[in-house]
Amino acid sequence: MIRALDFLSLFFLVFPIIFAERSFHPRDSAERQSKTEVQVRPIVTPRSAQRYLWKYGWIEPVLWESRPSHGKPTPTVENVIQSDRTNQEHLENTPFDSEFPTDIGLTLNPRFSGALHRFQEANKLVVTGKLDAATMKAMNVPRCGVPDRKVPEGEETQPEDHEENGSTIPSNLNESEEDSRDTHQESTEDVQERGQTLSLPAKRLVRRKRSQLLKAGAKTTAFSKHTLKWRLLGEGYSVWLSKEQQRYILRLAFRMWSEVVPLNFEEDLFSPAHLIDIKLGFGTRRHLGCSQLFDDMGREFAHAWQLGDIHFNDDEHFVPPNSEHGISLLKVAVHEIGHVLGLSHMNLLGSVMQPNYIPVNEKMELDLNDRMAIQKIYGKCSGRFNTVFDWVHQEPDDLGRQVSHYNTYFFRRSWYWRYENSSNRTWYGYPQELKVGWEGIPHADIDAFLHFWTKKKRFTFFFKGKLYWRYDDLNDKTYRQDPEGHIYPRLISDGFPGISGPIDTVFYDQRDHNIYFFHGRNVTAFGMESQKVVPGYPKAIEDLFPAAKSGDHPKGNLDSVYFSFSHKAIFFIKGSYVWNVATSDDLPYNSLLPHRLINEQWKDICDVHPSMLSMPRR
Ligand SMILES: [Zn+2]
Numbered sequence: 289m290i291r292a293l294d295f296l297s298l299f300f301l302v303f304p305i306i307f308a309e310r311s312f313h314p315r316d317s318a319e320r321q322s323k324t325e326v327q328v329r330p331i332v333t334p335r336s337a338q339r340y341l342w343k344y345g346w347i348e349p350v351l352w353e354s355r356p357s358h359g360k361p362t363p364t365v366e367n368v369i370q371s372d373r374t375n376q377e378h379l380e381n382t383p384f385d386s387e388f389p390t391d392i393g394l395t396l397n398p399r400f401s402g403a404l405h406r407f408q409e410a411n412k413l414v415v416t417g418k419l420d421a422a423t424m425k426a427m428n429v430p431r432c433g434v435p436d437r438k439v440p441e442g443e444e445t446q447p448e449d450h451e452e453n454g455s456t457i458p459s460n461l462n463e464s465e466e467d468s469r470d471t472h473q474e475s476t477e478d479v480q481e482r483g484q485t486l487s488l489p490a491k492r493l494v495r496r497k498r499s500q501l502l503k504a505g506a507k508t509t510a511f512s513k514h515t516l517k518w519r520l521l522g523e524g525y526s527v528w529l530s531k532e533q534q535r536y537i538l539r540l541a542f543r544m545w546s547e548v549v550p551l552n553f554e555e556d557l558f559s560p561a562h563l564i565d566i567k568l569g570f571g572t573r574r575h576l577g578c579s580q581l582f583d584d585m586g587r588e589f590a591h592a593w594q595l596g597d598i599h600f601n602d603d604e605h606f607v608p609p610n611s612e613h614g615i616s617l618l619k620v621a622v623h624e625i626g627h628v629l630g631l632s633h634m635n636l637l638g639s640v641m642q643p644n645y646i647p648v649n650e651k652m653e654l655d656l657n658d659r660m661a662i663q664k665i666y667g668k669c670s671g672r673f674n675t676v677f678d679w680v681h682q683e684p685d686d687l688g689r690q691v692s693h694y695n696t697y698f699f700r701r702s703w704y705w706r707y708e709n710s711s712n713r714t715w716y717g718y719p720q721e722l723k724v725g726w727e728g729i730p731h732a733d734i735d736a737f738l739h740f741w742t743k744k745k746r747f748t749f750f751f752k753g754k755l756y757w758r759y760d761d762l763n764d765k766t767y768r769q770d771p772e773g774h775i776y777p778r779l780i781s782d783g784f785p786g787i788s789g790p791i792d793t794v795f796y797d798q799r800d801h802n803i804y805f806f807h808g809r810n811v812t813a814f815g816m817e818s819q820k821v822v823p824g825y826p827k828a829i830e831d832l833f834p835a836a837k838s839g840d841h842p843k844g845n846l847d848s849v850y851f852s853f854s855h856k857a858i859f860f861i862k863g864s865y866v867w868n869v870a871t872s873d874d875l876p877y878n879s880l881l882p883h884r885l886i887n888e889q890w891k892d893i894c895d896v897h898p899s900m901l902s903m904p905r906r
Pocket residue numbers: 432433434623624627633642643
């Protein structure tokens with residue numbers, strides 16, 4: 289008896305050629321070392337290093353989330369506690385641009401040293417607790433303005449409305465006098481939102497919405513709805529890229545998160561500002577009515593608030609993906625959106641949530657750590673599929689030999705995903721629209737796919753309703769008329785006498801060369817050679833494919849029966865569950881093993897908002 293494990297070897301007999309799953313290409317492949325476009329004061333003194341450590345939470349966690357993204361600018365180092373004053377004053381007395389003193393390790397108080405220690409450890413530097421050259425180098429890399437260590441949500445005790453409260457904590461590390469004057473001017477200005485003035489009550493509404501969210505406990509660290517509206521502010525375009533480029537890149541950045549969690553992002557250009565969940569804008573220094581400045585110390589490319597807004601520092605030279613120089617807006621936007629969704633910095637190689645900008649990174653994609661972190665907050669994607677299959681197609685290799693490839697596809701309504709079995713995730717940039725990727729088949733709700741192959745013949749068919757289409761694998765489109773002269777679409781009952789549509793799914797069993805059509809609770813075997821229904825059929829699915837564990841069976845109305853080349857196994861798929869056909873001789877033939885969740889077998893097959901579906905294939 290031939291079992292499923294033998295499928296692959298049989299397949300090799302039929303296609304004795306190189307046969308492999310095709311691997312993906314990176315979405316954003318050619319980023320290179322950036323050039324400095326703006327003059328910034330490098331961090332070369334203990335004073336500036338201490339400012340850095342304070343600002344980003346290395347001395348103690350920063351009250352970041354309660355700082356308003358709109359409103360009066362607040363000191364950048366507001367959580368300095370009294371015990372630090374002495375040291376601070378000492379540092380203040382050090383000329384900012386003075387030469388780096390060689391005995392610096394001796395002049396620092398223990399808190400500074402401890403902060404340096406933590407910073408060095410997190411950045412995988414030699415831990416000296418001293419301001420050495422490697423540490424200063426790490427501090428001078430372009431970075432995100434969100435502190436590395438924040439006071440956790442719910443533990444913040446800041447007043448809810450900074451604007452009305454109006455209190456600022458005096459700090460010797462505050463901005464220059466000129467900046468202080470700007471502060472007062474700024475606080476009287478109304479915030480412009482896409483050409484319309486947002487009145488004070490509306491501003492309060494925005495803030496109240498956020499503070500209410502933040503007050504509601506643990507769940508406030510995440511959006512509670514699945515579709516989020518975003519807008520690039522009209523007064524906040526970048527000077528480096530066209531408006532369309534900026535919006536396109538932001539759309540792509542949102543889409544990358546959509547591809548791994550059940551969240552949709554919709555660009556909304558028209559709703560009132562308070563209905564927009566995520567507002568994005570570009571600005572320099574004092575910008576967009578923000579409480580935080582982009583100063584000229586270090587190179588801060590952006591900052592963002594959990595469940596809030598994103599500001600990009602337009603003093604950085606933002607560039608599209610694949611640019612040789614500059615800062616990739618895509619990379620920065622993906623990072624900042626991560627903050628808005630609730631992620632903090634992660635000092636992990638390959639993570640998009642690293643605080644520093646790393647120019648050379650061929651795979652600008654969410655890595656496993658990013659995916660796990662965001663799924664911890666928002667859960668995994670799930671959903672029903674119309675059909676699942678491996679598509680085998682041939683392409684000439686470098687030597688002109690015909691090489692067979694297969695890829696796994698999941699169809700849902702009008703979308704499809706290409707799946708990478710070797711890395712257990714979808715290809716980047718999926719889903720795509722059926723009408724874009726599969727020429728000639730109906731644009732939605734395909735019932736079934738069939739790949740039939742023998743040594744002599746090979747067919748690929750799609751089924752919907754009472755009709756079916758033959759697919760020309762070589763030319764990647766349906767036949768209007770196939771080499772045998774049949775016109776498509778064709779009635780199922782014409783091509784498969786005795787079978788009438790619609791069908792739920794169909795499956796070619798290489799073991800007995802029969803095609804099995806599933807409909808309702810029944811299955812019908814069809815012989816391709818005889819062109820007839822096999823005598824004795826239809827039969828109950830449950831009789832032909834018995835449950836290995838009593839009661840654990842999909843019964844009928846299957847979504848798909850799918851033979852996977854990667855897993856060398858047959859899967860029955862229905863709703864959110866999957867059952868494997870057993871290959872063990874210890875169980876009755878064709879037994880269905882107990883069900884599992886589809887999203888445990890195939891990971892991160894996520895919907896994206898329809899407005900993002902038309903983005904080109906990569
Ligand atoms: Zn960040």
